[in-house]
Amino acid sequence: MPTPTGVGTEELRRANLRAILQTVHTHGPTTRAVLTKQLGLNRSTIGALTGELQSLGLVTEQTAVVGGRGRPSHLVVPREDNVVVAVDVGVDRIAVALVGLGGEVLDRRTRGHQRGEHDVAHVVESVAQMIEETLSASQHRRCLGIGAAVPGAVRASDGLVRFAPNLGWYDEPFTELLATRLGRPVSTANDANLGVLAEHIRGAAVGYSEVAYLSASVGIGGGFLVGGRPLTGARGYAGEVGHMQVDSQGPECRCGAIGCWEMKVGENVLLQNAGRLTGGGPPAVAEVIASAEAGEARAAAAVDGVAEWCGIGIRAIVNLFNPEVVVLGGCLAQVWRAAETRVVESFESSSLMSPRADTVIRSARLGDDSPLIGAAELAFEPVLDRPQAVPQAV
Amino acid sequence: MPTPTGVGTEELRRANLRAILQTVHTHGPTTRAVLTKQLGLNRSTIGALTGELQSLGLVTEQTAVVGGRGRPSHLVVPREDNVVVAVDVGVDRIAVALVGLGGEVLDRRTRGHQRGEHDVAHVVESVAQMIEETLSASQHRRCLGIGAAVPGAVRASDGLVRFAPNLGWYDEPFTELLATRLGRPVSTANDANLGVLAEHIRGAAVGYSEVAYLSASVGIGGGFLVGGRPLTGARGYAGEVGHMQVDSQGPECRCGAIGCWEMKVGENVLLQNAGRLTGGGPPAVAEVIASAEAGEARAAAAVDGVAEWCGIGIRAIVNLFNPEVVVLGGCLAQVWRAAETRVVESFESSSLMSPRADTVIRSARLGDDSPLIGAAELAFEPVLDRPQAVPQAV
Numbered sequence: 001m002p003t004p005t006g007v008g009t010e011e012l013r014r015a016n017l018r019a020i021l022q023t024v025h026t027h028g029p030t031t032r033a034v035l036t037k038q039l040g041l042n043r044s045t046i047g048a049l050t051g052e053l054q055s056l057g058l059v060t061e062q063t064a065v066v067g068g069r070g071r072p073s074h075l076v077v078p079r080e081d082n083v084v085v086a087v088d089v090g091v092d093r094i095a096v097a098l099v100g101l102g103g104e105v106l107d108r109r110t111r112g113h114q115r116g117e118h119d120v121a122h123v124v125e126s127v128a129q130m131i132e133e134t135l136s137a138s139q140h141r142r143c144l145g146i147g148a149a150v151p152g153a154v155r156a157s158d159g160l161v162r163f164a165p166n167l168g169w170y171d172e173p174f175t176e177l178l179a180t181r182l183g184r185p186v187s188t189a190n191d192a193n194l195g196v197l198a199e200h201i202r203g204a205a206v207g208y209s210e211v212a213y214l215s216a217s218v219g220i221g222g223g224f225l226v227g228g229r230p231l232t233g234a235r236g237y238a239g240e241v242g243h244m245q246v247d248s249q250g251p252e253c254r255c256g257a258i259g260c261w262e263m264k265v266g267e268n269v270l271l272q273n274a275g276r277l278t279g280g281g282p283p284a285v286a287e288v289i290a291s292a293e294a295g296e297a298r299a300a301a302a303v304d305g306v307a308e309w310c311g312i313g314i315r316a317i318v319n320l321f322n323p324e325v326v327v328l329g330g331c332l333a334q335v336w337r338a339a340e341t342r343v344v345e346s347f348e349s350s351s352l353m354s355p356r357a358d359t360v361i362r363s364a365r366l367g368d369d370s371p372l373i374g375a376a377e378l379a380f381e382p383v384l385d386r387p388q389a390v391p392q393a394v
Numbered sequence: 395m396p397t398p399t400g401v402g403t404e405e406l407r408r409a410n411l412r413a414i415l416q417t418v419h420t421h422g423p424t425t426r427a428v429l430t431k432q433l434g435l436n437r438s439t440i441g442a443l444t445g446e447l448q449s450l451g452l453v454t455e456q457t458a459v460v461g462g463r464g465r466p467s468h469l470v471v472p473r474e475d476n477v478v479v480a481v482d483v484g485v486d487r488i489a490v491a492l493v494g495l496g497g498e499v500l501d502r503r504t505r506g507h508q509r510g511e512h513d514v515a516h517v518v519e520s521v522a523q524m525i526e527e528t529l530s531a532s533q534h535r536r537c538l539g540i541g542a543a544v545p546g547a548v549r550a551s552d553g554l555v556r557f558a559p560n561l562g563w564y565d566e567p568f569t570e571l572l573a574t575r576l577g578r579p580v581s582t583a584n585d586a587n588l589g590v591l592a593e594h595i596r597g598a599a600v601g602y603s604e605v606a607y608l609s610a611s612v613g614i615g616g617g618f619l620v621g622g623r624p625l626t627g628a629r630g631y632a633g634e635v636g637h638m639q640v641d642s643q644g645p646e647c648r649c650g651a652i653g654c655w656e657m658k659v660g661e662n663v664l665l666q667n668a669g670r671l672t673g674g675g676p677p678a679v680a681e682v683i684a685s686a687e688a689g690e691a692r693a694a695a696a697v698d699g700v701a702e703w704c705g706i707g708i709r710a711i712v713n714l715f716n717p718e719v720v721v722l723g724g725c726l727a728q729v730w731r732a733a734e735t736r737v738v739e740s741f742e743s744s745s746l747m748s749p750r751a752d753t754v755i756r757s758a759r760l761g762d763d764s765p766l767i768g769a770a771e772l773a774f775e776p777v778l779d780r781p782q783a784v785p786q787a788v
Contacts, residue, residue: 210628222714226620233716234604235752240713243744245706248641248653257709257744259642312639315651319634320616320714322627350637350651358629 084379147379156236192221194374215329311346478773541773550630586615588768609723705740
């Protein structure tokens with residue numbers, strides 16, 4: 001921390017407020033003693049700052065006995081009656097969660113799309129109803145914001161969904177429509193970009209700054225951290241991993257091109273190759289994997305085939321980004337757990353590098369909730385950034 | 395610029411020295427008046443700083459008549475008797491250049507590999523001899539450093555070449571061997587990473603912060619700027635674009651995998667498809683393009699095929715990075731100039747985004763010299779970063 005000066009005192013106080021709130025939000029209840037040490041400030045300054053966060057209604061302080069010597073210390077606890085609403089618009093279903101400051105999921109509901117349709121007006125209405133139900137069940141809580149994840153490219157400036165081929169959305173003003181419907185501001189981002197954020201804050205990528213998050217359901221989303229910062233590209237569309245051509249022989253993709261990676265490793269490819277009906281989502285994928293393990297030849301061949309294509313795509317990503325860790329979500333995580341050896345074998349068919357030594361590959365720790373948790377973090381961002389600007393009305 | 399304080403004066407002076415030297419190195423001779431304005435400092439401070447750079451032997455000051463009103467101003471001129479040696483180790487040839495502070499190429503020589511071999515000891519000896527010839531022809535100049543570009547993945551920590559499949563190098567201590575042979579320190583980096591740096595400082599990517607540089611000769615190198623910073627990845631190996639699988643039908647690549655992008659768009663692929671002998675480099679590629687334009691069917695088909703695969707690979711890169719600009723070098727630039735329409739058509743076969751509107755695609759402005767100029771910038775970096783530490787001996 002820089003030494004306080006006449007000019008910088010106010011900025012410094014804000015930076016310290018932010019640092020304390022972010023610490024307890026990310027790591028949970030923290031003693032003043034630990035905060036004092038981490039922030040390099042003296043005890044009275046920490047006391048004044050936590051007092052301010054208390055008066056803003058963002059934390060409580062509890063006297064707790066901490067450590068072996070039984071010395072009591074003030075424990076700074078995030079108040080989870082400060083909530084955000086997180087939304088994850090999937091191809092098969094919509095998930096809405098109420099998440100408290102500190103990251104706890106307090107309520108969570110999912111629903112299939114209305115009449116199975118992706119029409120943006122229907123989706124907005126379904127999401128809005130689910131949010132209203134969630135909020136009316138959570139009285140006496142202060143809602144700090146709404147964050148949404150969508151499986152497509154989102155324009156950073158205004159939340160316009162530029163393209164989400166698996167929803168059939170092109171230039172859909174989803175964010176604006178939802179905000180108007182609810183009469184509240186909404187922040188929207190790409191689901192995989194939010195997934196990598198969540199895994200970095202609370203999941204399998206904690207402590208890493210070069211991260212590739214790859215998650216498949218019907219399509220594949222990619223989210224990246226480069227030097228600890230989210231990869232956005234010029235307009236927020238970076239990370240579209242699903243449409244690398246990997247197979248010149250097809251099949252044709254929803255995007256119009258042929259042989260895209262997501263046509264070789266999505267849920268429905270696996271189900272189809274195993275002779276199952278498509279559309280069953282993660283439980284259907286789990287059934288195929290279980291059948292493969294029980295000896296069903298067609299299921300085993302399907303898992304093996306998808307595992308091989310997983311390895312091919314992951315290799316391209318590792319060669320491009322040289323990440324410390326590759327975090328796999330959705331169907332990729334299921335296939336990885338079932339057929340790690342086959343994925344690695346395919347991955348290593350090139351002598352380019354010694355990737356198993358240099359790169360950690362692992363499943364998402366937040367499971368299929370990474371984008372949902374990331375959407376909550378997106379909604380918390382303004383408050384974490386300016387705690388003093390938190391709305392005082394409930 | 396922050397206000398000087400007791401603690402920061404020395405740091406501030408260094409930052410300002412650095413800013414002035416970088417400005418004149420990048421933009422050439424600059425008046426004190428412009429420096430005063432750009433840096434937000436007063437005239438006497440600028441005078442003291444340029445005086446210090448003069449006494450370090452890095453700049454001279456000339457009195458020049460500048461602007462319409464004929465008012466004389468001190469022109470701060472980089473002294474190009476401060477030189478670096480830049481090396482570009484290609485698959486077909488080695489290039490060595492003497493580059494002055496300010497970026498002028500003062501001497502440039504190329505040579506085929508000794509007996510056509512890539513044995514690292516032979517390459518080191520060839521490079522060392524070329525450097526010695528260059529330096530002995532440049533007496534009375536102060537050599538500030540040596541930078542080298544290689545077509546492979548280079549470990550950031552010590553310059554070890556981890557893999558350069560087109561040279562057949564795996565874990566070759568090229569940097570250490572060359573430094574020992576010359577008795578001088580050497581800095582080495584991936585050729586495309588240096589290419590993007592050079593194009594950003596002096597070429598087609600000036601003013602952009604999200605840049606993809608793709609250059610093909612025998613293989614394809616990729617160098618990226620993300621948020622204005624070079625993409626390095628965890629250990630400096632990022633940007634290996636040549637080994638994305640784009641064709642499941644092969645052919646087998648030198649890296650051991652099949653259907654890698656560089657097997658579809660390198661110089662030799664184009665030559666082979668056109669029925670020419672491989673190994674002729676850019677002039678041979680130019681001949682095929684000229685023949686195609688003159689109506690030779692086989693040459694035209696070869697150009698068309700490579701253009702199509704160019705578009706497929708560029709699309710993957712644009713979807714992943716959402717760059718502002720894609721700068722093409724080597725064979726990719728030749729094909730782009732000859733068959734832009736075909737490349738764009740292939741690029742746009744996916745409806746994912748409106749890439750022609752969002753992304754500029756253009757040839758490298760430094761031609762095939764981008765990596766060489768980038769190697770010079772690599773060698774200048776320590777001096778630009780700490781002008782006051784410049785060696786005073788010639």
